[in-house]
Amino acid sequence: MIRVLLADDEAMIRAGVRAILAAAPDIEVVAEAGDGREAVELVRAHRPDVALLDIRMPKLDGLAACEESRRAVPETAVAILTTFSEDAYVARALGGGATGFLLKSGDPYELIAGVRAVADGGAFLSPRIARHVIDELGGERLARGASARTRTEALTAREREVLGLVGAGLSNAEIARRLHLVEGTVKAYVSAILDRLEVRNRVQAAIVAHEAGLVEAGPQGP
Template sequence: MLLADDEAMVRAGVRAILARDPAIEVVAEAADGCEALDAVRALRPAVALLDIQMPRLDGIAAAARIHQELPGTAVIMLTTFGEDEFIGRALREGASGFLLKADDPRELLTGVHAVAAGGAYLSPKVAARVVAGLRSERMAGGGPARNAVEGLTGRENDVLTLLGAGLSNAEIAARLLLVEGTVKAHVSAILGKLGVRNRVEAAIAAYEAGLAGRNRRTGA
């Protein structure tokens, strides 16, 4: 994975946390968004962990470029800024995870594994803010999301429900007794039909449409 933060002390601390897990390998570090983008282009890591405020190119702009050019690399934002504006922008631009530097270090390891496996992950504090915002939107009317979900097939609806619960493609395949390639095809079809760009936006659409009540796992 790639680790990008403009503060060397922060990078050292995060790298020390990641080193606790032998399944996670940091293949490169970057001190700004341009360096991060270049490293992703050269190394194609499974995950890019980006700070938001970095020189030359901020983390959210870098996330957008990575999502557009190199969708095989999932992006997690790791920041001190948990304001709704930053969360919303990051998710809209293609981030699959959003973690706070004040979170328990175990959240970082859990989030990296979830995103690397094709899922999405929000730290509990961030998830609470997102859910609160979505609940307000649903009270004002969640018709568009419900109408979009109605256009899905029964199997796509099943996949979306589990995707909204934060399950990876492999976990969805095991739950529904499908091969992983079939799940990937369903996810691609779901994104197209819902008009969303990534799994996080699809999960949000699932919540807005009322599928969250059927979810069996939270955290994404």
């Protein structure tokens, strides 16, 4: 069971997110917070698998709460939940230790998939956010796309397939089911991909996948 802390200063938003997560049999909301300071305290108290933090909260915003939570309980993964998709927020969130960035207005499956991915030790960037980050590169976009395609050409066909699914936000377990592989094999592929692309984590690999055009359009189900 994936234990989740949910933090948002709007009670109706918390209720909606809680209802979506309740539809997943493997996810349980164990605590809720109405501000960032309370969220950090509850992370310390409950040590959840995932802290799902709104980006804008009183007392302490979600980005600062992310940084404090990661310092206090490093084993708790953090996903940022927001209605804002500015790339500046994404950069700061990832720099603060978040491994997920989800839009409140996104597909409900994205929320569940994102929680599962970060709980599994992976990363999840909402496809709309990933697209925004890439689009904001402006004139560098085409050059980066060409560079990404060149970098991914060094991968095997199976590695490119795995990379595309990483870019779609699937966890190792979901990729294993999709490709009919054992999870340990997927982990080995992901590790090899990170090394060969010379990126530090799955989020950076996901961005390369989007730039290289390896990610299919639309939400990816298991």
